[in-house]
Amino acid sequence: MENSTPVMQKNWRSFRMAAWLGWKIESNWTDPFLFAIYSIVKPLAAAMILVVMYGVISRNQFDSPVFAYLFIGNAFYQYVSNVMVGVSWAIVDDREHYRTLKYLYVSPISIPFYLLGRGVARVLITTFSVVVILAVGVAFLHIPFNPAVIDWPLFITSLLIGILMLAMLGLLLAGFTLRMAQYSFNIGDSVAGALYLFSGAIFPISVLPAFLRPLGYIMPISYWLELIRRAMVGGVAADFPMFPGFSNLQLLLILIGMTIIFGFISVWGWKKFDWQARERGLIDQTNNY
Amino acid sequence: MPMLPPVSKRHTGWRLFLMTVFGRSYPRVIGAQRETSWVFFDTFLPMLSVAAYVFVYRAIKAPEDYVGFVVVGGAMMAFWMNVLWSMSSQLYWEKETGNLALYIISPGSMMAILLGMAVGGLFATTLRALGIIILGSLLFSVHFVVASFWQLILVFLLTMVALYGLGMMTASLYLLLSREAWHFSNLAQEPIFLVSGFYFPIKNFPAWVPVIGSIIPLTMGMDAMRQLSFASGPSLGWVSVKIEILVLAGLAVVFLIAARYLLSYMEKLAVREGRLTESRG
Numbered sequence: 001m002e003n004s005t006p007v008m009q010k011n012w013r014s015f016r017m018a019a020w021l022g023w024k025i026e027s028n029w030t031d032p033f034l035f036a037i038y039s040i041v042k043p044l045a046a047a048m049i050l051v052v053m054y055g056v057i058s059r060n061q062f063d064s065p066v067f068a069y070l071f072i073g074n075a076f077y078q079y080v081s082n083v084m085v086g087v088s089w090a091i092v093d094d095r096e097h098y099r100t101l102k103y104l105y106v107s108p109i110s111i112p113f114y115l116l117g118r119g120v121a122r123v124l125i126t127t128f129s130v131v132v133i134l135a136v137g138v139a140f141l142h143i144p145f146n147p148a149v150i151d152w153p154l155f156i157t158s159l160l161i162g163i164l165m166l167a168m169l170g171l172l173l174a175g176f177t178l179r180m181a182q183y184s185f186n187i188g189d190s191v192a193g194a195l196y197l198f199s200g201a202i203f204p205i206s207v208l209p210a211f212l213r214p215l216g217y218i219m220p221i222s223y224w225l226e227l228i229r230r231a232m233v234g235g236v237a238a239d240f241p242m243f244p245g246f247s248n249l250q251l252l253l254i255l256i257g258m259t260i261i262f263g264f265i266s267v268w269g270w271k272k273f274d275w276q277a278r279e280r281g282l283i284d285q286t287n288n289y
Numbered sequence: 290m291p292m293l294p295p296v297s298k299r300h301t302g303w304r305l306f307l308m309t310v311f312g313r314s315y316p317r318v319i320g321a322q323r324e325t326s327w328v329f330f331d332t333f334l335p336m337l338s339v340a341a342y343v344f345v346y347r348a349i350k351a352p353e354d355y356v357g358f359v360v361v362g363g364a365m366m367a368f369w370m371n372v373l374w375s376m377s378s379q380l381y382w383e384k385e386t387g388n389l390a391l392y393i394i395s396p397g398s399m400m401a402i403l404l405g406m407a408v409g410g411l412f413a414t415t416l417r418a419l420g421i422i423i424l425g426s427l428l429f430s431v432h433f434v435v436a437s438f439w440q441l442i443l444v445f446l447l448t449m450v451a452l453y454g455l456g457m458m459t460a461s462l463y464l465l466l467s468r469e470a471w472h473f474s475n476l477a478q479e480p481i482f483l484v485s486g487f488y489f490p491i492k493n494f495p496a497w498v499p500v501i502g503s504i505i506p507l508t509m510g511m512d513a514m515r516q517l518s519f520a521s522g523p524s525l526g527w528v529s530v531k532i533e534i535l536v537l538a539g540l541a542v543v544f545l546i547a548a549r550y551l552l553s554y555m556e557k558l559a560v561r562e563g564r565l566t567e568s569r570g
Contacts, residue, residue, distance in 0.1 A: 029468040038476055045479035049488055050345065056493045057351040066349060097385060180326065185374075190330045193338030202341060203348040286386070287320065 018117025087170025313405025376456030448510030454544030
C-alpha cells in the first residue's frame, strides 16, 4: 500500500483535529467572556457546596488541615469528572446529538485517538477552573499556598501522568458507552460520582468502612490525588496521610505502573466494546426518550 | 414493512389530549425497562456519590440527621436532573433530532406533549429516587421521625407539580435557544445544588439566598420535607411548613399557567422566526 498514511501520522492527525473540534464545540457557542464565566461558575459552585457543608458543622474553622485536605482534593477531582467524562461523552455527542459517529467510522481516522483528542478541550477548561478554585481558596478560605515550598517537579509529573491515566479511563468508559446505546447519557457522570467516594478526594480512605477501603487502594486516582497534595501542601498531606508507608517516589512509581496497567485494560476494553457495538449495529443507534 | 392501518376515527378535545399525554409518556416509561442497567447507573452509582457526602459529614463529625439530609437531597436531585435534561432542554433536543417539527404538525397539543414528558419522566424518576431513599436509609441507618405523614405527601406532590410546571415553562423558553441550551442546563446543576441546599439546611445562608433560591420549588420543598421527616428538622428549617406549602401551591399555579401562555407565545415566535427546524448543531 504505497499511498497509505503511516499509522503514527494518522493517529496524530486524528488527535490534533479532534482536539481542535472539541475546543470549538466547547467554546464557540458564546462570546469568550461568557464562556470564561461559565467555566468558572459550575466548578466553583461545586466547591462551595463542600465549603458550606464544612462551615456549617465546624462553625467556619477554615484554617483546619481537614478543610485544606477536602478543598484541594475536590478542586483536582474536577479533572476526573471532566477529562474522563469528556472523552466518553464524545460518543454520546457524536452518536445522539450530531449523528456523525457513523461518518467518523467510515473516514480514515483512528477512533480512539479521535476520542482522546476530544478530551483535550476539557483538560484546558478544567485547568483554568482548578486555578480559579484554588485562587478563591487561598484568597478567602485560608488554603495554604506557598510557591517556594511546592515540590514543582513532583507536582507537574504527577499532574501529567494523572491526566493521561484519566484519559485512558475515559477511553474505557467510551467503549462501554458505545456498547450501551440506550440510557448511555448518564454513565460518565454516574461513574465519576461513584469514584468520588473511593478516591479519597474529600475524606481519607480510612473513613470508609474497612470492607470498602480496598476499592480505594486499587484505584490510581487515590494515588494521584495523594501525590498532588504531597507536592502542593506537604503539611496537610502529612496530617491525613492516605499511604503513610510509601515515599513520594514509591507513590509515583505505583501511579506510573497503574497508569500502564489501566492503559492496557482500556485499549483492550475499547477494542472489545467497539467490536461488539459494530456486531450489534449500535454505532448509529439513537433513542428519543 | 407492514403498513399501519389508516386512522378510522378522528379524536379531538380531551380524548386527543389524553392520548397525546399517554403517547409521549409511553417511551419514557417503557424505554427504561429495555435497558435494565439503569438500575445500576441511575440508582446505585448516584447512591455512591451521595455516600461520598455522607462520609464527609461523618469525617467532620456532623450530627447524624445531616446524613439523612444528604440522602433526601440525593433522591430529590434525581428530579432536578430529570426536569433539567428531560423537560427544559427536551424541546431543544427534539429540534436537534428533527422531532419538534413532527410534534407541531401533529394534531396533538404541545401542552399535552410536555405533560406526557413530565408524567413519563416523573414515573421513571420516582422509581430512582425511591431506590436512593431506600438504599441510603438502609446503608446509613437514617432515622426518620415523621411529624405529619399527610403534610409530607402534600409537600412532595406540590413540589413535583411546581417543579414539573417550571420544567414545562422553561421548555418553551428553550425553544428559542440553540446550542447554548445545552450549556445553560449544564450550568443549572451545581449552582442550584448549592443555593437550594441539596446537602445542607438552607437556613445557614443569609436570608436573600434562599429567597432567590425559592424560585426553584425544590428549595422550599426539601426544607419542608426535612422539617417533617427528622427530629432536628424543625430547628434547622428556614420558614414554617405552612408557609412553604402556601408558596409551593402558588408556584405550582403560576408555573403551570405561565407554561401554557409561554408555550403558545414562544411557538408562534419560533414559527415566525423560522427556528422550529433550525439546527445549529
